[in-house]
Amino acid sequence: MVSERSDATDGDTTALALKILVAGGFGVGKTTLVGAVSEIRPLRTEELLSEAGQLVDDTDGIDRKVTTTVAMDFGRITIRSGLSLYLFGTPGQDRFWFLWDELAQGALGAVVLADTRRLADCFPAVDYFEHRHIPFVVAVNCFTGARRHDEHSVLSALDLDPGTPVVLCDARDRDSGKEVLIRLVEYAGRMHTARLLDSVR
Numbered sequence: 001m002v003s004e005r006s007d008a009t010d011g012d013t014t015a016l017a018l019k020i021l022v023a024g025g026f027g028v029g030k031t032t033l034v035g036a037v038s039e040i041r042p043l044r045t046e047e048l049l050s051e052a053g054q055l056v057d058d059t060d061g062i063d064r065k066v067t068t069t070v071a072m073d074f075g076r077i078t079i080r081s082g083l084s085l086y087l088f089g090t091p092g093q094d095r096f097w098f099l100w101d102e103l104a105q106g107a108l109g110a111v112v113l114a115d116t117r118r119l120a121d122c123f124p125a126v127d128y129f130e131h132r133h134i135p136f137v138v139a140v141n142c143f144t145g146a147r148r149h150d151e152h153s154v155l156s157a158l159d160l161d162p163g164t165p166v167v168l169c170d171a172r173d174r175d176s177g178k179e180v181l182i183r184l185v186e187y188a189g190r191m192h193t194a195r196l197l198d199s200v201r
Contacts, residue, residue, distance in 0.1 A: 015082050015083070015084060016082060016083050016084070017076075017084045017085070017086055018083070018084070018085050018086070018108045018185065019085075019086050019088065019106050019107045019108055020085050020086065020087050020088070020107065020108060020109060020110065020111065020181065020184065020185075021087075021088050021089075021090055021103060021104060021107050021109075021110040021111070021134075022034055022073070022087055022088065022089040022090065022110070022111045022113065023089075023090045023100075023110055023111070023112050023113070023125040023128070023129075023136075024090075024111075024112050024113035024114060024115075024121070024122050024125050025113075025114075025115065025118060025121025025122050025124075025125070026121065027115075028113040028114065028115045028118075028121065028122070028141060029113050029115075029141040029171035029172075030073065030089040030090065030113055030171075031044060031073050031089055032171045032172055033089070033111070033113065033139075033141075033169075033171040033177050033180075034073040034074070034075040034087050034089045035073070035075065036171060036172055036173060036174050036177050037075065037077045037087070037174050037177040037178055037181065038075025038076055038077060038087065039075075039076060039077055039078060040075065040076050042073055042074060042075040043072075043073065043074040043075070044073050072088050072089055072090060072091065072099065072103060073087070073088070073089030074086070074087065074088055074089070075087040075089075077178065077181065079178070079181065079182060079185065083185075085181055085185070087181075088103050088107075090103055090125075100128060104128075104132065104134065107134060108135070108185070108188050108192075109134060109135040109136055109137075109184050109185070109187070109188035109191075110125070110129050110134055110135070110136040110137075110184075111136065111137055111139050111180055111181070111184055112125045112126055112129065112136050112137070112138045112139070113139050113140075113141050113171065114138055114139065114140050114141065114154065114158075115140075115141055115143060115146065116140060116146055116147060116148075116149050116154070117143065117146050117147075119154070119157055119158070122138070122158070123158070126138070126158060126160070130161075135184070135187055135188035135191040135192070136164070136184070137164070137165040137166070137167060137180065137183055137184045137187055138154060138155075138158065138160065138164065138165070138166045138167070139166075139167050139168075139169045139171075139180045140154055140166065140167070140168050140169065141169060141170070141171045142168055142169065142170055148168075151166040151167065151168065152166075154166045165183050165184070165187050167179070167180055167183055
């Protein structure tokens, strides 16, 4: 895990900044989540969907989507005094996955956003983080009109390891997004501590 310490402005001598990825399928709400929780104006690399892109991007179920992230989103949120999270939203389409390795370097953990109407779209992100042993939580973005499923049902449907956190959220709501991030930091902290203890036994 890579973190960054910098001069703080609120009386603390140092501040801890942790890197978090926000991943998931195309159109699941990654840009929305980063923008909703960021305390700074988020950096976005959105472009209009083109006719050429429509030939390769599956827009089934998200027909009204007109833009797509082509590199990353970036935002920052302070969880508590002395602890900030740097948020990096990944592009969702297969053709941009080559960027994920760069974005994942030094990450504490990841949020995998899921849409229960297109649950299979989050499998690649789940596989990516499982194979690289990067702690993650699955955050089900509760879209209007989508059938609601409880956390246990999603855990089973995705065949996740027991103990992997699954939370319901509204990516548009700052407080909801912040709760997802707090849950991830707590979970990732426990996972890293357990691995550290295992390494010294």
